[in-house]
Amino acid sequence: MKKILYLFSLLTLPALAQKPAAGWQQQTNYSIDVALDDQRHQLTGREQIVYTNNSPDALPYLWFHLWPNAYRDNHTAFARQQLRNNHREFQFATPAQRGFIDGLEFQVNGQPARLDYDATHPDMARLMLPQPLAAGASITITTPFRVKIPDSFSRFGHVGQGYQITQWYPKPAVYDHKGWHPMPYLSQGEFYSEFGSFDVRITLPANYVVGATGVLQNPEEQQRLEALAAVGAAKKTAEDFGSDLSYPASASETKTLRYVQDRIHDFAWFADKRYNVLKSGVTLPSGRTVTSWVMFTNKDALDWIQGLQDVNDALTYYSRWVGEYPYASAMAVEGALSAGSGMEYPMVTVTQPAAIVHEVGHNWFYGILGSNERDFAWLDEGVNTYMANRVAERDTAAGGSLGLGLLLRSPRLAAAVGIDGLPTAALEQLPIAASTARGLDQPVGGFASADYSSLNYELIVYGKAPMLLKYLAGYLGQEQFDAAMHAYYAQWQFRHPYPDDMQAVFERVSGQKLGWFFQQMLTTQNHYEAALSDLQVKGETLKVLVRNDSPAPFAVPVSTLDARGQVLETKWTTAFGGTDDDTKDETQLNFRAANVAAVVVDAGYLTPQLNRRDDRMKLTGSLRTWEPLQLRPLASVERWDRQFINWVPVVGANTSDKFMLGAAFYNNLLVPKRLNYLAMPLYSFSRRELNGIGSLTLNVLPHARVRQLLTSVQISRFERYRKIEPSLTLLLPHSAYNQAQHLVRFANTNVRDQDLRQTSSIQTLEYRVSDENALQNWSGHVELNQLTPNAETDNTRQNATLLRATATYGRYYNARKQVRARLFGGAFLNSGNESPFAMGLSGSFDYRRQTMFLDRQQISSTYAAQLHQTDDRDGGFKAYLPVATRKWLTTVGFEADLPITPLVVFADFGLANRAGQSGSDRTAGYYDGGLVLPVSRILVPIPNNVLRLYLPLAGSQYGNGLPGSRKEFTDQIRFVFHLEELSPFRLVNQQLSQ
8 A cells, every 4th residue: 555655646746846836936047158268267257147036025135145255365254164174275375376256347227236245255245226126027137257266275266277167156145035045155054046047158268178057059069078978988997098187288269168057046167178078878767868977087087987877876766766857967077176075066066986976966955956055954965965875775785875885795894893784874873973972963953054063064964964864764664755755856846945844745745743853853962762661471462661761752663573683573653752741751562472582672773872782671581681792892883782892902111110011991982871981901011010090981961051071080000109080070061163162170189109108189170271273272271289198107298289370372374384382370379398299390290190101200311200201281391400399380382383394493481489498489580492303293193292302402401501512412302202192082082073
C-alpha cells in the first residue's frame, strides 16, 4: 500500500507544480553586456533590468547589492569576517590585488536616479526612485559599470588569467513578505536573490573557453566546444593530458558569447584558456535529455573524467529523490577557489572533483528553490549534503560521505580502531558529538550563517543538519520522506521557501505534527538522551518501556536483537517526553518475543545521543549488558555493543627519574563523557619506582550562561614529589564565538616533597579572559594564591598571599609576522622574610608543579631549572637573573618576529622590590635583550611555543651589559619546553574551539 501511495504522489506532483503559487514575489529580468580586459583584470559593461513590483506595496527605493565593493578595503563586512575566521591574506593585500565596482550612473525609465550607499557597507546601496514604484508596475533600470577583479580571496576573482566571475554585476536585493533583505557580501554566508531571466553577452579574447549559466546561443562556439569535447574524450591517461599549466597568450581577436536563461536568480561565468572539455548527458524520468559538461585544466585530469560521471549521478539521483531538473544543461568547472571545496551557481558550479555531486546538487536547493541561505544555511547546505551523502552511499552500506568509505571497507584497519560493523551514520556523528560534548555546538536553525564559528559552520550546517534529516527519514520512512521532499520541491520551486514552509509540506504529506523536529531539535542546543526502563515478556509479546531523559520530546528507534547481536525488528516511538511530568517521559513499544536475546535503543546510530553505553538490556540475567573491555589505540567511537579503553604509549625523562616508559589509558579522547578518566603510569628504570599522572573529571554542560563546568582531581608523582590537586573550572559564556572567552578556576594544590619531607598547600583562585582574530589577540590573567608551607622539621615558616596579574597583546604586521607585548605585576599581600615563597624575575618557582622541568632539582649543569629552563611565568625575563622577591615585581616584555628569518627579537624591562642586607627594602631595575629561536616552529608543524631557545645578547646579567666572552654568552642560553602543549586532549580542545 505504501508503494502505491508513493507512486500516486509521484504521478500527481507534476500537476501540482502547474498550479499558480500563493503569495507573490518580485521579478527581475536582466540584459547585460560585459567585456573582459585580461591585461588589467577588469570588466566594463552595461546593465538593463526590468524590475516588476508584484508586492502589494509602493516602493520608494530599491536596495542594490554592489558586491565587488566587498573587496575594496579592510573595513567591509567581508574583510572583518576574514579576520574573524583567521584569514589574513586579504588584510595585507595590495591595492592591485583588491577589487571594486564603480562607473555607476543609474537611470530609471530614462531619468537619473540617486544611489545612497549604506554608511557601514559599501557593497550595499539604495537606489532612490524618481517616483515610487506602484504595486503591479514595472520600471526599466540601466547603468554602466566597471569592475576591478580581485585576486582569489573568496568566490569572485582571478588567478593569473583564469577568471571566476561571480557576484559581479549590480543586483537588486530580495523584497518579500518579510521586507527587504539587503546583505553585505560574506565568504561564510551565501545569498538570496530574485528570480528572473538573463540575457548576457560576454566579450573576451577568442581563445578563452567559457563555462557559464544559461544556454549558449553562438553556433560557432557550440561547435568549438563539441570539438574540444571530442579531443578530451580521446584522452585516457594523465600522460595524454600532460602537465602544462601555463597560460597561453591571449588571442588578438575577440568574440562575443551570448547566454540566455529564465527562471534563475543569478548568473556566473568562468573563463580560462587552458580548459579541457568533456561532454555527456542523462535522460530524466520524463524522457527529457540534459547535457552535462566538465571543464578543467591538466591538473587532476583523471579525477575530472570521473567527475563527468558525478555530474550525471547528481542529475539522475536528485531528479529521482527531489524532483526533475528543469534546465537544459549542467556544468562543473575547475577554479582556484578560496571558498571551501566549491561554490554553486545556476547550471554551473566551480568545484574540486571530489565535491562535484554536492555542488551540482545545489542546483535544486540553492538554484531552483532559492531559499535564503544567509539566514537559513541548513535549508540549502544541510538538505543538499543529506542528498549528496545518499548518492555517495548508494553503492555500499559503508558509504563514503565523509571520506571514510575506504576505512570502513578495510576490515583489518576498521577492526584495529574499533569501527568494524558500524554504519556510516555512526562516524558522521563523531565530529558533531566531539563539539557538543565540550559545549561548543550551535543550533542548526535560528542562526544566521555569519553567527557560526568557522568550524561550526562546517560541523553544524554540513554535518549536523544532514544527520538530523537522516534521522527524520528514519522516523518517517524513506519513501514517505522522499514523497514529502518531492511535494516540497514541486510546491516551492522558483518561489523562495522558508523553514516553516518545508515543515508545513512535510506535516501535510506525513500526516504528523513535526514541530518537535523543526521547531525544537533543529533550532536548539538540547542534548538528547534515551534509555530503556524495563522489559517484560507476556506470552509471545515483549513489552519494552522506553524513557526520554531529554529536555525536549523526540522519537526513539528501538530494536530487538538475537543471540548473535543481529537486529530482528525495529520500531519507532512517537515523539514523547521532555516535560516536567515524569509519567509522560516513558512510553511502551511491543515486539515479538521469539528469539529475542536483548533490546537496544538506536541500533542504527540515527539519534543525536551523546551517551550510548546504557542503551542495551538483556532479557535474562543482569538486565544491563556490559561487554568485556577492549583496548584500542589513541581513540575510538562509543558504541552500544562494545566497551573500549583507549591507550597510547608514553615515554618520559628528567634528571631525577631518568628514562621512564609507560602508557596512558583513558575513556574517550574525541568525545568527552560525563565522567572522564586518565591513568598514565610511567616506570622509572633508574629509581625502580612507579611515577605518573592520574585524573578524574566530571563534565557538566549547563543550559545557560556557563558553557562547561569541570570538576576534577589530579594526582601526579615525579622527581620524588607527589601532587594532589582537586579543582573546579567554569568556562563561559555559553557561546564560544564572536566574543571574549572567560575561565574561572579554583584549585587546592597539595605538594609533598619526599626527600625534603616538606608539604606545601596552595589555594588558587584564577580568572582568565582572552579574545582573538587573525590580526590581533589579547589576554588577561589574574591569580590569587594562598601559600601554606608545612615542613615536618620546621614549623616557623610563614604563610603567604600572592596576587599576580598578566596581560598580553599580539598583532600581525604582515600576513605571517607578529609583534607581541607582555605586562606582568605581582605582589605579596602578606609575607615575611621567613616565607619560603617568592616570585622570580626570570620565571616562576613553579610551586604548583605546573611545568615539566627536565631538571627541577638542578642535578645537571645543562638543564637546571631557572638557570637554563624557564616557564615564561612571573617576570618572564628570557635571560637568567637570580632575582627573587617576597615584596613586589613588575615587568614588561616585547617580542617581534623578524622579516625573512624565523628568528625573533626580544627585550624585557623590570623593577623588583627586594629586602637589602640591612633589612630595608630596595628597588632595582633590570633589562635584557636578544634573539629567540622557535625550534618547534622550524622543525615540525606543532605549536610555536613548545620549544624555544633564548639567546640573550645584552642585559643586566652581564657585567657591562654585554657578554664578555663566548662562554659567558653560551652559559646564558636558556630554553622553554612546554610539553603540555602537545597533549592530544589539549590539541583536540583547541582545534574544536577555534
